[in-house]
Amino acid sequence: MRSLTLARAAGAGFVLAVVALVVLYLIPSNKNYVFLPDRAHPLEPLVRIPGKHAETHGGGVYFVDVRLRKAHLLEDLLGRPLARGATLLPIRDVVGTATEKQQQRVDITAMQQSQKIAAAVALKRLGYHVRIQLPSVVIRGVLRKAPAGRVLQAGDKLLAVNGKQVHSLGRLHELIASHRPGDRLRITYSRSGRRTTATIRTIASQDDPQAAAIGILVDETGGSIGKLPIQVRIDTRGVGGPSAGLAFALDLTEELGHDVDRGYKVAATGELALDGSVLPIGAIKQKTIGAREAGVDVFLVPAGSNARGARKYAHGLRIIPVQSFPQALHALATLPSKHPASA
Secondary structure, eight states: OOHHOOOOOOOHHHHHHHHHHHHHHHHHHEEEEEEOOOOOSSGGGGGEEOOOOOOSSEEEEEEOOOOEEEEHHHHHHHHHOOTTTOOOEEHHHTTTSSSSSHHHHHHHHHHHHHHHHHHHHHHHHHHHHOOOOEEEEEEEOOOTTOOOGGTTTOOOEEEEEEHHHHHOOHHHHHHHTTTTOOOOEEEEEEETTTEEEEEEEEEEEEEOTTTTTTOOOEEEEEOOOOOOOOEEEEOOTTTTSTTHHHHHHHHHHHHTTOSSSSSEEEEEOEEEESBBBBBBSOOOOHHHHHHHHHTTTTEEEEHHHHHHHHHTTTTEEEEESSSSSHHHHHHHHHOOSSSSOEE
C-alpha cells in the first residue's frame, strides 16, 4: 500500500513537472527576445521595374533577414534560447524604450528608405541622372579620455580623414579601419563655419581591441534623393530594417541588364549609404545560417566584425567582405563565370 502511494506521488509529481514545463514554454517573456535564422530569399520575384523582365540564368541575388519572437519563460530561466542557431537578447537591446508596434513602424520606414537609397545608388552607378545630396557627418559626443577630446567637440562637422572626404558613417569607418590603435590621423572638420585640420591619435575600439577608433559618437544629417528616373518597387512582405540595401542595389543592377551574379547564387547584407558605403548590420550569426541554408554560393557582408562573425558560422560558405557598393560589384566581377558556355 505504501509503495503504491509513493508511486502515485511520484507520478503526480512527474505530471506537475511536465505541466510546469509546458506552461513555462507557452508563456511569453517580458524580458527577452529570440533572434532566429530565416532562409535567404531570392529578390528577383519581389522586384518590379516597369518594362524590365530579368532572365534567370541559374544564379540570382538573395537578401537575408531574421525571424524575431518573444522568448519563452523557460528560456528566461535557462538563460539561452531553445531553438538551433538562435540568440537571446534583452528587450531593451531590441526595441530600446519604444513599444513593439513603434519599433515595427521604425523598421518599415527604414526598409522603405533603404530601397530608395539602393535604387539611387545603383541607377547613378549605371549612368542614369540621379540627384543625390550627400549628408554631413556631425559629432554628437566625444568619449571621455579619448585624445580626440582635446581637439573635437559636439557639433563639429567632420569633412575628411587624411585628405579623403567623409560623407557617411560607413566611409568614416572605412578610412579609420585601415589603421591600428595608436596611429595618427589628419582630421579635417568645421566649427562655426571655420575649416580646421588637426592630427589625432587613434585608440582601440570598444567593440574590437585590435581595431582603431577615434573615440567619437557621430550622426548623419541632411542628405536627399531627387526623383528617380525609373520607378522601382520591392515587396519584402513585411520585412523591416535597413540591412538589405546592398542586396537591393545588386539585384537592381542585375535586373537592368548587367551580369552581376555571373551565374552564382549571391546573398548579400549591409546597410547602404548614399555615398555607396556599406555599413555594419546586426544578427550576422542568424543571417549567415540563413544564407547557408538557402544553398547560396557566396555571401557578401560588411567588412570588419561582421565578416569575422560570418566566417564563424559559414561552414564552407564563401564569405566576401566589402566596404562599398563598387567594391561589391568588383568582387563579383572577378569570380569565374558559372554561366554555361554557349555553343
